[in-house]
Amino acid sequence: MKRVVAVLTVVAVLSAAATAALIWQLTRHHEPQLPEISAYSRGVATVVGPYQYCQVLDLNACRAPGVQGELRVGDRDPVQLSVPSAIAKAPWRLLRVYGDPVDTTQTVYRPESRFAVTIPTVDPQRGRLTGIAVQLLTLVQDQTGEVFELPHAEWSVRMVWD
Incomplete structure (x- = not known):
């Protein structure tokens, strides 16, 4: 049981880190769109x-x-x-x-x-x-x-x- 909880915790931490890295990558060079x-x-x-x-x-x-x-x-x-x-x-x-x-x-x-x-x-x-x-x-x-x-x-x- 402890092993399952540990694996789920690692998966949750890795998912959160991957999501944060993706958001950072998508927004780091994003300038606001100027009107046309x-x-x-x-x-x-x-x-x-x-x-x-x-x-x-x-x-x-x-x-x-x-x-x-x-x-x-x-x-x-x-x-x-x-x-x-x-x-x-x-x-x-x-x-x-x-x-x-x-x-x-x-x-x-x-x-x-x-x-x-x-x-x-x-x-x-x-x-x-x-x-x-x-x-x-x-x-x-x-x-x-x-x-x-x-x-x-x-x-x-x-x-x-x-």
């Missing part, structure tokens, strides 16, 4: 991670993968942009860039007000859409006390025209 946006047009979607992603309270602590998505577009079909709740639960800004890079429009969405936006690929005044960017905003204060918005995270999609 998706853009869809003409039956094709592209999913894009952030171009840059900084900590909200420290804009110098950033990860900059430099990822820019591409989406093939034409005159007729709009772009359908979707953002996950990780973005939509905060104030976020949509930038739309047209033929002239100086000609950029922006819209700021309040928290949890928009998870998707339809964007025409041609604007009658501005021309063809060349890119979009989604930004998460942080309020910062400079040395003079002026408060303004800066993006702490940005996702970017470039339009490729057929």
Whole structure:
């Protein structure tokens, strides 16, 4: 009887050690997954991670993968942009860039007000859409006390025209 109890104890200890080692192995290099946006047009979607992603309270602590998505577009079909709740639960800004890079429009969405936006690929005044960017905003204060918005995270999609 003592022998059975001893064998069961050894098996239990080895099982616990193996489980702990497996959990450690699976989580030791695991970085949190960064949010992704998706853009869809003409039956094709592209999913894009952030171009840059900084900590909200420290804009110098950033990860900059430099990822820019591409989406093939034409005159007729709009772009359908979707953002996950990780973005939509905060104030976020949509930038739309047209033929002239100086000609950029922006819209700021309040928290949890928009998870998707339809964007025409041609604007009658501005021309063809060349890119979009989604930004998460942080309020910062400079040395003079002026408060303004800066993006702490940005996702970017470039339009490729057929």
